[in-house]
Amino acid sequence: MNIALFGYGKMGKMIEQIALDRGHSIVAKIDIDTQHIDFENMDVAIDFSMPNAAFGNITSCFEHGVPVISGTTGWLDRFDEAKALCEEKEGAFIYASNYSLGVNIFFELNRYLAKMMRNLEQYQVSMEEIHHTQKLDAPSGTAITLAEGIIENSDYQGWKLDDAGAKEIPITAKRIGDTPGTHTVDYTSKVDSIEIKHTAHNREGFALGAVIAAEWIVGKKGVFTMKDVLNLG
Template sequence: MKIALLGYGKMGKTIEKIALNRGHKISLKANQTPTSEELNAVDAAIDFSVPHAAFQNLSACFKNQIPVACGTTGWLNQYQEAVELCKQHKAKFIYASNFSLGVNLFFELNETLAKMMRKFEAYQVGMKEIHHTQKLDAPSGTAISLAEQIIENSNYSNWKHPAKNLAKNELGIEAERIEDVKGTHTITYTSEIDSIEITHKANSREGFALGAVLAAEWLANKKEPGVYQMKDVLNTLKS
């Protein structure tokens, strides 16, 4: 498969290594929006760029019907517009706040635990995420996804960052930036009696990179156009 890497920073370089190890070719490495001519030479694109560039990159891919897996966060105010554009051009698209297979299993665990804890109102839920100091957005896209899962399956109505002066129905998210931390997310249910805690800790960027490459492979092999989720990829891998 010929891959376009849209955003060639640390993640782009890690994705390149994983993709080459899996027998793929990197046909384009770009830190700017690709042209139609450049996209003609690729089978799929992986976007790990920056928030202000992501939508333009996606638009270029959709218009050229290039399947694209996007892991850039901080641009989701335009997500619905991207979905409509993908449908309009009958393209294929996966956005994930985190492509790591472990994190996506963690999403399933988080959803299950939230459903279990819903009726136990003595427990207050809180969340903390820690990332490297170069991360541009806070809270992380993964933390927001986890919070939205909890809200959907609990009595909480919204999340708040920073986690100060919370109302009863607000889920607080703490965000901390420490040098060279790949990504840690912890969810804690606390009562006066005890606490229940689940944590995912990334040990390297390779988990994110592998998941992104697997998503691009899955999209390239998918016959039907559409907007998909990492859960769709994960379900295929589990079957």
């Protein structure tokens, strides 16, 4: 499979190594200074670029019939536009805030737990995420996805960083050392606590999941999620 990398930072380089180890070819490495992009030999594009570049990268791929795997955060105010163009061009697209296979299983556990806790008003939910000091956005895209999973399956109406109102989920964001990513969802009452937690030991899981998604999407048409890739229903 011929893979194009949009964004060639730490994640792009890690995706490159995993893709090569799995027998694929890297046919393009598009970064901030790239002047010309040859879409001709791309079977799939993996986008881990900058927020201000992501929408242009993704839509250019749709215009040239190239399926896209995107893990770039910070551009989702234009997600519906990208989705509409994908459908118009009969393209293929997956966006995920986190491609780790373990995290996507964690997303499903989180939704299921939220349904179970919905009518137990004595429990108050809170979240904590910990990442490396170079991560600038807070809370993380993964934390926001977790919060949205709770909101969809409960009476909570939103989330807020730190101090939150009665119907809001409080999220604490910490930046410590070189932490790849730890996410905790906690339900606490006066008598006990229930906690689910995902801890990434390194960043390879994020890159591996993106390559697996790229392998899965080739030959398909539509807008998908990692639930489709992992057959989670």
